[in-house]
Amino acid sequence: MSDHPLHVAILGAGLGGLCLAQGLQALGCRVSVFERDAALDSRPQGYRIRINQSGQAALAACLGTAATAALAxxxxxxxxxxxxxxxxxxxxxxxxxxxxxxxxxxxxxxxxxxRQAMRRAMLQGLESCVQFGMQLASVQSDGASVTLNFAHGPSQRCDLLVGADGVNSWLASHYLASAPAQDTxxxxxxxxxxxxxxxxxxxxxxxxxxxxxxxxxxxxxxxxxxxxxxxxxxxxxxxxxxxxxxxxxxxxxxxxxxxxxxxxxxxxxxxxxxxxxxxxxxxxxxxxxxxxxxxxxxxxQTARIASWPTGRITALGDAVHAMSPASGLGCNTALRDAQLLCQQLQQVLAGQCSLETAIQHYESAMRVHAGAALQSSLEGSTALYAMPA
Ligand SMILES: Cc1cc2nc3c(=O)[nH]c(=O)nc-3n(C[C@H](O)[C@H](O)[C@H](O)COP(=O)(O)OP(=O)(O)OC[C@H]3O[C@@H](n4cnc5c(N)ncnc54)[C@H](O)[C@@H]3O)c2cc1C
Structure with missing residues (x-):
């Protein structure tokens, strides 16, 4: 890596994106979060969210024990x-x-x-690096950096771009060959x-x-x-x-x-x-x-997590593996993704592996655990809809 801090841009200030931003900031990365909505509470996105033990562990790893205790x-x-x-x-x-x-x-x-209380809590300490009302127009990657061009305002350059832009992700469909999540x-x-x-x-x-x-x-x-x-x-x-x-x-x-x-x-x-x-x-x-x-x-629900050549653009959460709310797993899986990506990037910062290797390891691990969550969600929905009419 060069001597400048690793600069990670995150598209989307949802639960997965904010968790990742917290974890990366704690590691000493430069973090920029670009959210399309004008504000955190611009539109309803559900109210209650159940965080299971895997999600809790991911929050503790990314936010640290004090912030997680406050959240809890x-x-x-x-x-x-x-x-x-x-x-x-x-x-x-x-x-x-x-x-x-x-x-x-x-x-x-x-x-x-x-959900909103959780997002507000996860925004704390990130105020200076989250920008709202950002409409991404195009992205260019030269293999060593990524340039983000917005509908309004100056372009931004980063070392890694992470799509955390939720179900039917614009980034994943345009740059990661991800098919839109299917209407179940x-x-x-x-x-x-x-x-x-x-x-x-x-x-x-x-x-x-x-x-x-x-x-x-x-x-x-x-x-x-x-x-x-x-x-x-x-x-x-x-x-x-x-x-x-x-x-x-x-x-x-x-x-x-x-x-x-x-x-x-x-x-x-x-x-x-x-x-x-x-x-x-x-x-x-x-x-x-x-x-x-x-x-x-x-x-x-995403039918199958897409495969894409590893590069400087990756994704987490619903952007690449949307699942039915009935499973109560979507957010927990997004948080786990954030934890995994932080773990991998920590190794890059410690000089133990290249950014390319870290992203590759993250994507492999994400496909395994999120693939299992997708399967579990599918089985749950199938059993539910198979109940007598
Ligand atoms: C009613 C309901 C109940 C649920 N209950 C649970 C539960 O109990 N447990 C659980 O684990 N999961 C639950 N889920 C699923 C959970 O909400 C999602 O899986 C989780 O929010 C995914 O997090 P994410 O960060 O990937 O995406 P999101 O939280 O959807 O965040 C995506 C963010 O990206 C922004 N964005 C979108 N497009 C762009 C763009 N082009 N540029 C910039 N920003 C963009 C969005 O505005 C949003 O802020 C529930 C879902 C619903 C609808």
Missing amino acids: SARASTTPLRSFDAGLQALDKHLPAWSDRLVQGRVDHDWKMD GALCLYGRLSLAQAQQAGLAAPLLQATHAIFERQLALIIDPMQFDATGLMPSPENYLYWALIGQRHRFGLAPGAPLPQGGATLSLCCAAIAADWAPELRALFAATPVQSQALMTVR
Whole structure:
């Protein structure tokens, strides 16, 4: 390496990109993060995110123990997981994607984090190297450096460019031969209401005290109470009840190829139709959820992680291996990628290997662990959608 600090540019200030930026900054790299959105909270991207033990280890490795302890103090309190049908009768089966971890009792160790609180925490200390509102127009690589040209503003040069720009990554499709993640035919509708709103709507205590996994005719509904410790090391979000409904398109009353209903009022009608014969508590949950807090998205999954010749452009997270939210693995896998890449670049800084070798090792390891996560996610979704209609 030359005598200047290794300069890594990261495209995307999502959870994977920020984790990587933290880890690289701690190693002494020069880090530049370019985020397309105008601000961290420009658009809804989900609310609750479960961080498993692998994700926690990756955070500790990249953020350090003090910042990780602060992050951990902002997690919601753990709740027991219970399975029901839509009449709220207890079931003895669980969300397929979680079943292995449930059997091994590992879900209890998950941190239930608020996504925006987590991103805000991970931005701390990076303020001077994250730029928002950056629209990348083109990239040139001469094999020894990469030049990023933006729609507005000066070009930037770096030693390595990492695409952390999420599902349907512009960078991965243009420069890493990555096919767009496939539409699985499933949809995910999610929303949240404050615990105060839930109580006003008369939602009974059990719904507010346990994580509910509800299975009904090829649909899964997760309801997760998010109650934060106001004495934690970080400002805590208000307490809320999160829910996410996932299932195949036709269960949402949509024909293949039909445009997704948009706008909160339409989504509320969609929920009311789905839940017409469900337990009154569940209908009340949907009815009490503010329309502006709801979002509907197509569930996409990467069929196979692309192969590309190793160079000065690589990627992590959903950019190269998007998976269904039902698996609860996407973010955890992105964090693990960030940890792996940091480990490899540390060796470059220590003079133990070349940048090319480090990237090659990272990409090989990423393909193995993310490939396994993709497979697990696929199996979980297949089992879910194979449930009786
Ligand atoms: C409802 C829901 C619930 C989920 N629950 C879980 C869970 O419990 N556990 C779990 O592990 N995973 C979960 N996931 C999946 C998880 O959210 C993703 O896998 C994770 O966010 C991927 O991180 P990432 O950094 O790769 O991408 P993202 O977090 O999507 O970040 C990508 C960033 O890149 C930016 N960007 C996009 N294009 C560009 C561009 N051209 N230039 C610059 N910036 C760009 C975006 O604005 C965004 O900020 C869930 C997903 C959803 C939708």
